[in-house]
Amino acid sequence: xxxxxxxxxxxxxxxxxxxxLPTRDYEYYDLADLLAVIT
Amino acid sequence: MLGPESEEGGVANLEExxxxxxxxxxxxxxxxxxETGVSGIESGDSEVTPxxxxxxxxxxxxxxxxxxxxxxxxxxASILRExxxxxxxxxxxxxxxxxxxxxxxxxxLLLSVLWQILLHYRPTDALVLGEIGDLLVDHVSSTxxxxxxxxxxxxVMWCLRILILLSQRR
Numbered sequence: 001x002x003x004x005x006x007x008x009x010x011x012x013x014x015x016x017x018x019x020x021l022p023t024r025d026y027e028y029y030d031l032a033d034l035l036a037v038i039t
Numbered sequence: 040m041l042g043p044e045s046e047e048g049g050v051a052n053l054e055e056x057x058x059x060x061x062x063x064x065x066x067x068x069x070x071x072x073x074e075t076g077v078s079g080i081e082s083g084d085s086e087v088t089p090x091x092x093x094x095x096x097x098x099x100x101x102x103x104x105x106x107x108x109x110x111x112x113x114x115x116a117s118i119l120r121e122x123x124x125x126x127x128x129x130x131x132x133x134x135x136x137x138x139x140x141x142x143x144x145x146x147x148l149l150l151s152v153l154w155q156i157l158l159h160y161r162p163t164d165a166l167v168l169g170e171i172g173d174l175l176v177d178h179v180s181s182t183x184x185x186x187x188x189x190x191x192x193x194x195v196m197w198c199l200r201i202l203i204l205l206s207q208r209r
Contacts, residue, residue, distance in 0.1 A: 018063040028089030032096040039100045
């Protein structure tokens with residue numbers, strides 16, 4: 001059994017956060033930072 | 040992001056993680072960015088706006104995901120190909136390249152993503168490929184090569200590399 005790359009609930013949360021479409025300035029920055037963290 | 044080694048229900052498979060991330064992107068952020076295009080970004084200069092910051096991070100993520108996808112060495116089962124070889128996505132990249140004419144870093148990132156898609160995912164829309172080719176020729180012919188401007192020269196070299204690839208595929 002290989003070690004887990006990421007906790008399942010963490011991945012679920014990440015995926016849910018990725019579905020939020022930004023409308024305000026801070027939401028653009030938050031989403032961009034989230035993408036940077038995944039990268 | 041790394042989970043505990045023995046976490047029950049942990050995602051042990053990079054492919055599963057990529058599939059989940061790609062699914063989230065392709066039904067939400069990806070169409071949103073393609074539909075809104077360059078609106079909300081200041082005209083063509085290098086000033087960072089909330090949306091241009093997001094676009095940059097988005098392209099960096101795609102760049103990394105392509106590299107991970109290619110490293111899986113399963114070209115017939117690519118997770119990203121279907122979404123990234125779409126004509127509308129390639130046209131979106133072209134419109135960003137046209138728009139960010141003042142930003143060498145953004146153009147470098149766009150060229151890198153474009154190169155990887157053309158090389159590994161082999162899009163076939165001749166019309167779109169022709170438009171990309173014209174765009175790159177315009178860029179090369181309008182760039183004044185200056186000594187010590189490494190980033191600018193590097194971008195021109197990337198354009199030529201892509202143009203050679205396009206020519207070979209014709």
